[in-house]
Structures are given as C-alpha cells and as structure tokens.
Amino acid sequence: MSHEEDHRSNRVGWLRAAVLGANDGIVSTASLIIGVTAANATQHNILLAGIAGLVAGAMSMAAGEYVSVSSQLDTIKADLALEKRSLEEDYEDEIDELAQIYENRGLDSIMARQVAEKLMEHDALGAHARDEIGLSDSNGANPIQAAMFSAATFTIGAALPLLVAWLVPLPMLIAMVAGSSLLFLASLGAIAARAGGASMSIGAIRVTFWGALAMALTAMVGQFFGIVT
Template sequence: MEPSAHADDPHLVDRVGWLRAAVMGANDGIVSVASLIVGVAAADPDPRAVLIAGAAGLAAGAMSMAAGEYVSVSSQADLEKADIERERQAILDDPAGEEVELAEIYMTRGLSEQTARQVARELMQKDPLAAHVRDELGLTEEQAAQPLLAAAASALTFSAFAAIPLIAAVLAPAAVLIPVVVMVTLVALCGLGALGAVAGGALIGPAALRVVVWGGLAMAVTAAVGRLFGVAV
C-alpha cells in the first residue's frame, strides 16, 4: 500500500516559530524607524539629523530584536527541556501510572476506553517519552523553540523593512519628508499584513488593517511628541 499523497503535506502551524519572529521583526522595523524619523522631523526638520536618527534606529533596533528574541525563545526552550526531563523521570518512576494518564488523554479526545488503553500501551512500549511529549505536553519537533532561528529571522526582517522608511526619508524633499515617509510606511505595512496573512493562511483584509491602524497610531503619537519637544526647545 502506497503512502497517502497527503502524508508529507506541510502544515501552516509548523511555521509558527520563525513566522512570528519574522512578522514581529518586520512590523517593528517599519513602525519604530518610521515613527522615529517622523518624530525627529517634527521636532527638527534638518535632514541630516533625521537620517542619523533613522540609521541609528535601524542598527539599534535590529540588534535589540535579535537579542530579545534569542533571550525570550531560549527561556521557552529551557522550559520545554525542563518539562521533558520531568516527564522522563515520571516514566521511570511510575510507568503504569503514566500509561493510564496517556490513555485518559486519548479518551478525552474521543477514543473508547478500550481503544485508548490499547493505543497507550503500544505507544508506551515503542517510545513512551515521545508519546507523552507530543500528547501530554503538546510539543512537537516542528514547533520546538529555536532561539537562533528566531533571532536571525527577527533581526533580518527588522533591518530589511526598517530600510523602507529610511530610504523614503533619503529620497523625499525636505519640505514633504513627513507625509512621504508616512504614506510609504502605511503602504509597506499594508503589504506586510497581507504577506503575513498569506504565509499564515489567514484572511488578508483584517491582517493588513490591524498593522496599518497600529502603525499609523504609532507615527501619530511620535509626531505629536516630536512637535511638542520642538516647540519647547
């Protein structure tokens, strides 16, 4: 009997680790650097000051995102490892009890008691730890925490998308720098929302709308702060 054509079909949930970090990095790159540029321009329209602030924001933000993702996902990985070790010890201490626990999990998912016990018994004989990690802890190899991958995805996407408002600021005439950066940023955010929705198999409209709304709000707040400081100085 040949394997099903669907056996090797990729599942979108398998992308959750790197996709979350990549979308977060891209969104933060656009919003934070664009907001920084708009805020500085509102306070001091000197193009040199604006570009220095934007470039510094890009460099600092990329490193901050990489460090933050690495630390955060490393903590998640440590928790996963600790849970796996506890399961390993529990199986050594009380294999019968762990088999019963596994059977109860399958019964709550709809299997009859007899079938659940048989499945649990066979899995405990083959690879008890893998069965408990997957079905009790809900951990799979595809969704395991990967700190380096998350850090790299976040930093790279931050840098790539943060360059968009920075390039817009470089090319825009000083007199219209703020509206040009705002428009370019909103268009980029709309595209990012759509791209994230496609990659994650979600609806494009709501995904694009939420990033545009929050990005626009961030720029508006930063511009207001920059204007206030500019007037005060």
C-alpha cells in the same frame, strides 16, 4: 486516490517572527524619523537618528528573540526531564495517565489503554511529550537562528522608511515617509494574511491602523518638543 489538505498552521512560527520583525522595523523607524522631523531637526540628524534606531532595534529584536526562545527551551528541557524521571519511577501509572488522556478524547477505555501501551512501547517519552505536555517538533526552535532571523527582518523593514528619508527633500519628508510606510505596512499585512490563509484586506487594515497610530502619536510628541525647544 489520496487527499491532502494544504494546512497553514505549520507556517505560524516563522510567519509570526517575520511579520513581527518587519512590522516593528517599519513602524519604529518611520515613527522615529517622523518624530525627529516634526521637532525641526536637520536632515542629517534625522538620518542619524534613523540609522541609530535601526541598529538599536535590530539588536533589541535579536536579544529579545534569543532570550525568549532560550527560556522556552529551558522550560521544555525541564518538563522532559521531569517526565523521564516519572517514567523511570512509575511506568504503569504513566500508561494509565496516557490512556486517560486518550479516553477523554473519545476512545473507549480498552482501546485507550491499547493505544497508550503501543505508543509507549515505541517511544514512551515522545508519547508523553506530545500528548501530555503538548510538545511537538516545531517547539525545538534554535535561539541563534531565531535571533538572526528577527534582526534581519527588522533591518529590512527599518531600511524602507530610512531609504525614503534619505531620498526625499526635507519639506516632503514627513508626508513621504508616512505614506510609503503605510503602503509598506499594508502590503506586509496582506502578504502575511495570504501566506496564513486569512483575509488579505483584514490583515492589511489591522497592520496599517496600528502603524498610522504610532506615527501620529510620535509626530505629536516631536512637534511638542520642537515647539518647547
């Protein structure tokens, strides 16, 4: 009977992007709404600021993710080109290099050499990419997909406090946006932690703390400028 563990590390990439996008959407938009409200703005202007923040934030997330993933892929391509050239120029040295890696991981020298030779016979560049450079299939993210995913999760997160600000009357706006946003953040942190196999309570507390801090600081800034003006 075979035994298979349910590993969670394969979820790290998409989970990080989803949590980051939604968390930024909630925190930035809720903080913006609270800050503008504390500055004694009208509800129309508050909603306008929130919508502008949603659009700007989603585009910023998309652009940032696109540039980040594209830069990562450029580095990977450069590393692979360098490794391919090394294999063409000095194949034997590359076998020795790979064998040394396996020997450092615990194989004896003869076995390490045999493993290196067999793997390089099958896929020399792939073996070096995986074991020397540390690349894997998960490194091949698509920049456009990453950008769209980040923008979408940010938009979903930002829409939550914006919807609350649209529905509640102005005197209750700060309390309701802050309370609902902290609830959204706690839920997001718990779900993300559960998907990653970590403690749900720690995940919820961690995300909620930083969200509450951002909202409090923005409210102070908004109140200060509201008094000044």
